[in-house]
Every structure is written in C-alpha cells, then in structure tokens.
Amino acid sequence: MTASAERFQKAKIIFRKDHTEDLWSIRVRPEAPLVFKPGQYATLGIEEEGKVVERSYSICSSPHEPEVEFFFELVMRGRVTPPLYHRQVGDILLMRRNAKGTFTFDGKSSRRQHLLVCTVTGVAPYVSMARALAREARQGRLHAAKIVVLQAASRSWEFAYRDELEALALEFPWFSYVPVVSRPWEDMEWKGEVGRAEDVLRKYIDDLKLDPLCTTVYLCGHPQMIENGKGILRRRGFARESIRGEVYWSPQKEAS
Numbered sequence: 001m002t003a004s005a006e007r008f009q010k011a012k013i014i015f016r017k018d019h020t021e022d023l024w025s026i027r028v029r030p031e032a033p034l035v036f037k038p039g040q041y042a043t044l045g046i047e048e049e050g051k052v053v054e055r056s057y058s059i060c061s062s063p064h065e066p067e068v069e070f071f072f073e074l075v076m077r078g079r080v081t082p083p084l085y086h087r088q089v090g091d092i093l094l095m096r097r098n099a100k101g102t103f104t105f106d107g108k109s110s111r112r113q114h115l116l117v118c119t120v121t122g123v124a125p126y127v128s129m130a131r132a133l134a135r136e137a138r139q140g141r142l143h144a145a146k147i148v149v150l151q152a153a154s155r156s157w158e159f160a161y162r163d164e165l166e167a168l169a170l171e172f173p174w175f176s177y178v179p180v181v182s183r184p185w186e187d188m189e190w191k192g193e194v195g196r197a198e199d200v201l202r203k204y205i206d207d208l209k210l211d212p213l214c215t216t217v218y219l220c221g222h223p224q225m226i227e228n229g230k231g232i233l234r235r236r237g238f239a240r241e242s243i244r245g246e247v248y249w250s251p252q253k254e255a256s
C-alpha cells in the first residue's frame with residue numbers, strides 16, 4: 001500500500017522515553033488533530049521500498065492532550081515495531097487520519113464497578129481512560145464508578161506508568177491500581193502481588209466482591225490471558241456483554 005494523503009498524515013516524534021531495553025513510549029504531533037475516544041487505537045506506518053507498512057497501537061494519551069502518546073514493546077518478529085524502535089525525536093512517521101476501536105470505557109450502562117485487567121503494554125488504553133476520567137473529576141464532574149486497574153508483568157520495572165497510576169490512586173478514592181509480578185524470583189525486592197494475571201483476577205473478584213450484574217471487566221494484552229480471563233469470568237457468572245476484550249496480536253498470524 002502506498003501512502004495516500006486522504007488516508008495518512010505525517011506525525012513528528014517530539015518525545016521519547018525508554019523504560020527498559022525493550023519497552024519505550026513516544027509522543028507524536030500529527031499534522032491535524034486526531035479525534036478519538038479513550039481506549040481506541042491509531043494506526044502508525046513506515047515507508048518501506050515505496051510502500052507503507054502499518055500496524056495499530058492503542059493510544060495512551062487522552063483526547064484533550066495536544067500530542068498522541070504510544071507505549072511499545074519490542075517484538076523482533078514484527079514488521080513495524082522493530083523499525084519504530086530505531087526512530088528518535090524529530091523523525092517523521094505516518095499515521096492514519098482516523099482512530100478506530102470499540103474497546104472504550106463503559107459509561108452508558110448502570111454498572112458502577114469496573115475491573116481493568118492487562119499485561120504490560122496492554123495498560124495503554126487504561127492510561128488514556130484514567131487520564132480522561134481524572135480530568136473530568138478535576139473539573140468538578142463526580143464519578144460514582146469504582147475503577148480498579150490490575151496490571152501484570154514479569155518484573156516490576158516493566159510497569160512504565162506505575163508512578164502516574166499510583167498518583168491517581170492517591171488523588172481519587174474511586175481509582176485503584178494493582179501491579180502484579182509473575183516472576184518474583186527475578187525481582188527479589190518486589191513486595192506486592194505475585195502471580196499471573198488470571199490468578200490475581202480470581203482473587204480480586206472475591207476480595208472486591210464484584211457482582212456480575214454490577215461490574216464491567218476489561219481484558220487487554222496477551223491473547224492467552226484474555227482467553228483464560230474470559231473463561232474465569234463466565235464461570236463466575238459474568239455475562240458476555242459485561243466482558244470487553246482487546247487482543248494485541250494473533251498467535252495464528254505469528255505462526256504464519
């Protein structure tokens with residue numbers, strides 16, 4: 001696919017932060033504002049031999065921010081993420097003009113409990129949601145909902161947005177953040193929750209006394225976590241309409 005001005009616009013990298021050797025964030029400034037809802041994704045592209053190679057990434061920033069922020073994990077088998085890894089401040093990317101996705105915050109139903117579960121970079125849409133809800137709260141709009149973000153990673157230094165989310169948890173009584181480490185033997189100083197996301201999901205359903213009729217659960221990131229999480233939730237009585245999932249890649253496509 002060649003770059004078309006109707007579909008793509010240029011986006012300049014204005015900020016980059018490397019969290020670990022294979023995790024990094026960037027903010028880009030597109031030529032025209034990108035209109036999106038918290039939880040949606042944007043499509044980034046790079047030109048390769050006269051053609052555009054593209055991939056969709058969840059947006060970290062909230063809609064009111066002037067730049068668009070992304071959180072990446074380096075996956076060497078990908079066609080887009082490895083070249084993106086070498087892009088620095090000042091470099092130009094391509095971005096589709098329209099954001100897409102239905103993985104958005106459930107603000108229309110009467111459910112007041114929201115459990116947002118993710119693995120590593122799957123926290124991106126939740127950061128966008130949290131920033132948007134925090135802005136509304138600071139402007140005087142009170143939230144009746146109770147929101148808990150449960151993020152799992154192998155080691156604690158993979159929680160790139162931990163400081164921001166913990167600060168929001170201190171600021172707002174309706175927001176909580178629970179980081180979970182699955183390989184504590186590689187992170188000996190870790191004193192928090194341990195286990196896989198699915199295991200801790202079971203615990204927090206019980207600890208928070210989450211009522212399936214009053215709760216929306218969001219699952220984002222690793223496809224196996226999402227599949228396992230859906231099975232756990234269904235066995236606990238959660239209806240399909242109260243479970244939202246955003247798979248970050250397809251194992252079948254990887255194999256091919």
